Amino acid sequence: MAKDFPTRSENYSQWYNDLVIKADLAEPSPVRGCMVIKPYGYAIWEKIQAALDKMFKDTGHSNAYFPLFIPKSFFSREASHVEGFAKECAVVTHYRLKAAPDGKGVIVDEDARLEEELIVRPTSETIIWDTYRNWIKSYRDLPILINQWANVVRWEMRTRLFLRTTEFLWQEGHTAHATKEEAIREAETMLNVYASFAENWMAIPVLKGTKSPAERFAGAIDTYAIEALMQDGKALQAGTSHFLGENFAKAFDVKFLSKENQLEYVWATSWGVSTRLMGALIMSHSDDNGLVLPPKLAPIQVVIVPVFKNPEQLNLISEKVLPLKKALEAKGISVKYDDRDTQKPGWKFAEYEFKGVPVRITIGPRDIEQGTVEIARRDTLEKETFQMTDIENKIVHLLYQIQANLYNKALDFRENNTFRVDSWDEFKRVLDTTGGFIAAHWDGTPETEEKIKEETKATIRVIPLNNPPEKGKCVYSGNPSEGRVIFARAY
Amino acid sequence: MAKDFPTRSENYSQWYNDLVIKADLAEPSPVRGCMVIKPYGYAIWEKIQAALDKMFKDTGHSNAYFPLFIPKSFFSREASHVEGFAKECAVVTHYRLKAAPDGKGVIVDEDARLEEELIVRPTSETIIWDTYRNWIKSYRDLPILINQWANVVRWEMRTRLFLRTTEFLWQEGHTAHATKEEAIREAETMLNVYASFAENWMAIPVLKGTKSPAERFAGAIDTYAIEALMQDGKALQAGTSHFLGENFAKAFDVKFLSKENQLEYVWATSWGVSTRLMGALIMSHSDDNGLVLPPKLAPIQVVIVPVFKNPEQLNLISEKVLPLKKALEAKGISVKYDDRDTQKPGWKFAEYEFKGVPVRITIGPRDIEQGTVEIARRDTLEKETFQMTDIENKIVHLLYQIQANLYNKALDFRENNTFRVDSWDEFKRVLDTTGGFIAAHWDGTPETEEKIKEETKATIRVIPLNNPPEKGKCVYSGNPSEGRVIFARAY
Numbered sequence: 001m002a003k004d005f006p007t008r009s010e011n012y013s014q015w016y017n018d019l020v021i022k023a024d025l026a027e028p029s030p031v032r033g034c035m036v037i038k039p040y041g042y043a044i045w046e047k048i049q050a051a052l053d054k055m056f057k058d059t060g061h062s063n064a065y066f067p068l069f070i071p072k073s074f075f076s077r078e079a080s081h082v083e084g085f086a087k088e089c090a091v092v093t094h095y096r097l098k099a100a101p102d103g104k105g106v107i108v109d110e111d112a113r114l115e116e117e118l119i120v121r122p123t124s125e126t127i128i129w130d131t132y133r134n135w136i137k138s139y140r141d142l143p144i145l146i147n148q149w150a151n152v153v154r155w156e157m158r159t160r161l162f163l164r165t166t167e168f169l170w171q172e173g174h175t176a177h178a179t180k181e182e183a184i185r186e187a188e189t190m191l192n193v194y195a196s197f198a199e200n201w202m203a204i205p206v207l208k209g210t211k212s213p214a215e216r217f218a219g220a221i222d223t224y225a226i227e228a229l230m231q232d233g234k235a236l237q238a239g240t241s242h243f244l245g246e247n248f249a250k251a252f253d254v255k256f257l258s259k260e261n262q263l264e265y266v267w268a269t270s271w272g273v274s275t276r277l278m279g280a281l282i283m284s285h286s287d288d289n290g291l292v293l294p295p296k297l298a299p300i301q302v303v304i305v306p307v308f309k310n311p312e313q314l315n316l317i318s319e320k321v322l323p324l325k326k327a328l329e330a331k332g333i334s335v336k337y338d339d340r341d342t343q344k345p346g347w348k349f350a351e352y353e354f355k356g357v358p359v360r361i362t363i364g365p366r367d368i369e370q371g372t373v374e375i376a377r378r379d380t381l382e383k384e385t386f387q388m389t390d391i392e393n394k395i396v397h398l399l400y401q402i403q404a405n406l407y408n409k410a411l412d413f414r415e416n417n418t419f420r421v422d423s424w425d426e427f428k429r430v431l432d433t434t435g436g437f438i439a440a441h442w443d444g445t446p447e448t449e450e451k452i453k454e455e456t457k458a459t460i461r462v463i464p465l466n467n468p469p470e471k472g473k474c475v476y477s478g479n480p481s482e483g484r485v486i487f488a489r490a491y
Numbered sequence: 492m493a494k495d496f497p498t499r500s501e502n503y504s505q506w507y508n509d510l511v512i513k514a515d516l517a518e519p520s521p522v523r524g525c526m527v528i529k530p531y532g533y534a535i536w537e538k539i540q541a542a543l544d545k546m547f548k549d550t551g552h553s554n555a556y557f558p559l560f561i562p563k564s565f566f567s568r569e570a571s572h573v574e575g576f577a578k579e580c581a582v583v584t585h586y587r588l589k590a591a592p593d594g595k596g597v598i599v600d601e602d603a604r605l606e607e608e609l610i611v612r613p614t615s616e617t618i619i620w621d622t623y624r625n626w627i628k629s630y631r632d633l634p635i636l637i638n639q640w641a642n643v644v645r646w647e648m649r650t651r652l653f654l655r656t657t658e659f660l661w662q663e664g665h666t667a668h669a670t671k672e673e674a675i676r677e678a679e680t681m682l683n684v685y686a687s688f689a690e691n692w693m694a695i696p697v698l699k700g701t702k703s704p705a706e707r708f709a710g711a712i713d714t715y716a717i718e719a720l721m722q723d724g725k726a727l728q729a730g731t732s733h734f735l736g737e738n739f740a741k742a743f744d745v746k747f748l749s750k751e752n753q754l755e756y757v758w759a760t761s762w763g764v765s766t767r768l769m770g771a772l773i774m775s776h777s778d779d780n781g782l783v784l785p786p787k788l789a790p791i792q793v794v795i796v797p798v799f800k801n802p803e804q805l806n807l808i809s810e811k812v813l814p815l816k817k818a819l820e821a822k823g824i825s826v827k828y829d830d831r832d833t834q835k836p837g838w839k840f841a842e843y844e845f846k847g848v849p850v851r852i853t854i855g856p857r858d859i860e861q862g863t864v865e866i867a868r869r870d871t872l873e874k875e876t877f878q879m880t881d882i883e884n885k886i887v888h889l890l891y892q893i894q895a896n897l898y899n900k901a902l903d904f905r906e907n908n909t910f911r912v913d914s915w916d917e918f919k920r921v922l923d924t925t926g927g928f929i930a931a932h933w934d935g936t937p938e939t940e941e942k943i944k945e946e947t948k949a950t951i952r953v954i955p956l957n958n959p960p961e962k963g964k965c966v967y968s969g970n971p972s973e974g975r976v977i978f979a980r981a982y
Binding site: 029030031034035036037038039042043045046062063064065066067068069070071072073074075076082087088089090091092093094095096097098104105106108117118119120127130131140146150151153155167169342 | 520521522525526527528529530533534536537553554555556557558559560561562563564565566567573578579580581582583584585586587588589595596597599608609610611618621622631637641642644646658660833
């Protein structure tokens with residue numbers, strides 16, 4: 001593993017891309033815009049999945065699976081949804097190939113054209129609500145609290161590994177409720193689940209809020225989002241939760257008999273996070289030496305590297321290491337003991353540092369004599385020598401410390417890069433220097449929002465939840481404003 | 492839940508279909524041939540996934556993810572693979588929709604036609620071996636032991652829920668090896684993993700063997716399979732593991748520098764099981780009262796039904812039940828306490844019986860007085876009253892017993908329905924009466940195999956592993972044979 005990649009300050013975008021590829025997280029595929037998620041990257045995604053899945057189940061949700069394909073006509077049912085989603089989609093038109101007449105390869109069989117084209121799902125509201133129609137008759141059938149882990153496809157023109165790919169993996173929750181209040185509560189609950197996951201597992205502080213109408217999900221009454229700040233001062237939307245009102249129930253004619261014996265439309269939410277979280281994770285913590293992973297999501301939490309000159313020395317070291325490895329594993333810590341003799345310790349140090357392993361233990365002949373080990377932290381790059389006594393508990397504690405330190409570091413960064421801005425010049429200056437979150441007054445009109453976007457590429461990331469009312473003047477138009485919203489340039 | 496469905500003897504096929512739908516496992520979707528897997532069915536699939544995933548990891552495999560789409564030309568690379576797979580496929584030809592000129596709905600944008608059509612993966616050998624080419628340079632890069640959990644699409648004309656659907660969920664392992672021997676060993680290891688999973692988790696005894704050339708995977712040198720016998724006497728192929736030789740390495744030009752510094756082609760295996768296992772699970776154990784699930788894969792292992800006339804009685808019961816529930820959960824048992832007052836106990840008994848919950852505990856006011864509970868087993872439908880003392884351990888033990896009983900029952904069934912047949916009349920008679928596995932001599936020619944299939948619809952399910960050599964005469968042609976193979980009609 002050669003460290004032939006730029007620093008963040010040299011070329012942030014290239015730094016990110018090189019990191020993803022060289023740390024074996026993912027790579028581009030021969031299919032334009034699609035990626036291959038490699039085992040090391042996928043192992044992180046599996047940890048993300050496991051933690052979220054448990055949180056979903058703990059809040060009463062079950063998993064299910066709906067078809068990959070959606071009949072084209074379904075997209076036309078919900079007026080704003082068609083605007084947002086029925087555009088850049090993969091369209092299946094045929095269901096058979098045949099041998100080419102020249103005998104070379106295969107061609108599409110024109111006799112096997114579908115009567116109605118099928119769309120590879122970009123999101124599943126339409127097919128799910130078409131299905132819910134048959135499941136919901138009475139208030140007794142509600143709520144329906146379902147999540148799906150799936151792949152989706154949105155034909156993107158410009159793609160970046162994890163951040164924006166044509167195919168991506170995600171989860172999409174789709175819930176059905178008897179009342180508006182319950183549906184709003186659900187959308188807020190899931191926003192809080194996402195925020196809690198981002199902060200407690202990914203060690204990424206997030207802002208919670210609602211989106212402006214222009215940034216809402218196509219078909220939603222209200223979109224809640226969590227927004228994180230990356231090290232280059234750009235925002236990244238890390239998860240969204242939508243209150244869909246009765247829009248999809250009306251589009252797919254889903255009514256229920258209420259307790260009061262009234263036929264009413266069902267209230268809906270949907271919410272999702274995707275492999276984009278991998279991009280947020282990488283960009284939040286990593287440094288110019290490579291990946292930095294929070295312990296809770298690291299596939300390897302502790303790596304043990306023996307330093308030895310001959311098999312006898314290795315044997316002596318292994319006698320100490322194997323019980324330690326076992327003891328750590330008994331505490332639920334994932335440990336790799338890299339006793340290969342084909343690579344030098346220095347090579348291994350660089351490799352695991354680059355791959356973001358939170359804790360490295362080094363142990364050599366002198367350590368054996370003295371009953372010590374050397375422990376290196378990936379987050380601070382500090383090294384320290386400890387007695388072997390009670391080393392397991394030290395390591396458990398250290399992993400907690402690293403998790404907390406990464407969060408605090410990211411929080412400091414965000415606080416140092418969040419600016420209250422009251423003039424248009426200052427607004428532009430911030431964006432063109434440090435970037436970051438800008439808390440500024442907005443007059444509440446889509447016209448102003450659009451002009452700000454045109455002139456600066458900054459968008460309203462969130463209108464913070466529980467936003468304190470504050471009279472002021474719009475940073476762009478000078479018109480009256482009732483409170484600040486958060487602007488940033490975003491991924 | 493009304494028991495308005497036929498018995499197995501009345502209409503086996505309808506019994507299966509009704510069971511799947513009425514037990515809330517899955518249902519047809521608006522997209523032809525695709526299914527919706529409902530939460531109860533998906534919860535079983537999740538348990539299957541978790542158990543298999545652990546077995547894959549314990550045998551050294553990692554998960555990864557490859558694209559959903561495969562360029563059409565990839566299918567032409569491996570000659571026999573194209574025959575087998577590049578036929579009934581979903582073909583993506585366009586990547587954009589646009590508003591219809593009449594303003595009604597959306598139409599395919601003809602300007603957005605792909606230069607090369609994309610095929611929705613029916614299996615991923617081609618795209619994975621195209622990727623492996625860049626990963627493998629030297630023997631140090633081998634073996635590659637990767638698995639993928641994914642959805643695949645094969646355009647089926649006649650579909651049945653779980654057993655044969657256009658889209659299905661599966662896992663596909665794809666491994667790369669330096670030597671032929673290692674690859675064969677891998678294919679056999681994974682066959683054994685599948686067999687062990689089928690027997691120990693699904694409680695389904697399976698025959699292990701290789702497929703005849705006519706039944707091999709398109710592109711394989713050898714296909715290993717596990718075959719199970721369903722209650723209607725038809726076989727079901729429950730998993731396959733393929734030794735692919737150098738076929739895909741040659742097709743995608745994947746070579747490595749050996750220890751001896753020679754450039755050699757890489758050896759391959761692939762192996763998979765799918766949501767078809769759900770069909771095998773349902774058909775192996777269920778009865779005319781509904782689903783029967785082995786405890787290890789049951790989403791609810793124990794249901795507790797209180798019998799009460801008023802809230803005071805329910806309170807008294809709950810005081811006993813809640814600590815019991817907690818104690819069982821502490822032992823890793825999933826328990827549902829159904830204390831709803833909207834349904835009568837009798838309705839609940841029928842519901843959980845129908846849904847195959849292995850153990851039901853009933854507790855009423857008299858039980859409270861006497862310190863007892865009634866325990867009903869789903870497999871035998873037996874009921875017995877026990878003292879509450881040490882009830883947790885009794886239930887743990889009972890769950891083991893039920894798991895073992897289901898396996899033994901299925902094994903008895905298979906043994907009673909496996910026939911050594913030496914005449915063609917007997918062969919046809921068995922198929923037309925009981926069905927089952929037929930161990931018969933075969934002359935080893937594809938011609939005979941094909942004729943047997945034409946005349947009886949029976950196929951060679953497996954050539955058993957370690958088949959004892961036995962000279963005989965082919966049951967169809969009378970030509971010499973070296974050993975018996977297993978015939979059956981199959982799903």
